[in-house]
Amino acid sequence: MSGGGFIRLPGGSVVVALSLPRPPHGARSGLYDCGCRVRVLVHAVNRQRALTRLRNLGLRSVYLRGNTEPPTPDEVTAVLHHPDGLVWREAPEDDTESWHPIRALLRPQPARPAAAEPAGGNERPAA
16 A cells, blocks of 8 residues: 555645555666555646556556645645656655656666677668
8 A cells, every 4th residue: 555645735636645556667676676665646637637648658557545645834845946857766755866757667667789889880771
């Protein structure tokens, strides 16, 4: 169960904060199977739209039950100053870690090629 909460801003929009398990990273998923949690902040028109934004990114089982851990004023400032309005950080209690865009959390890791150098050597590719 995820801990989280929300706060309504004077303009009518909301900031939703959720503590979620860190999603797997494809080939590197073994490194993150430690049960790590991330704090995700979403700025949206309403709570339902905020949860829909997260579900559309692939975080399917995201629910907000209650308001036990609402966002702090620093968290609200962080999400309002980000162009996407959607940020995360791995250690919520560590104030020295910066907030990251959601693309950095959900980005698939590129597969490493087997050979570091192409087979053709110094040949130029055909145009």
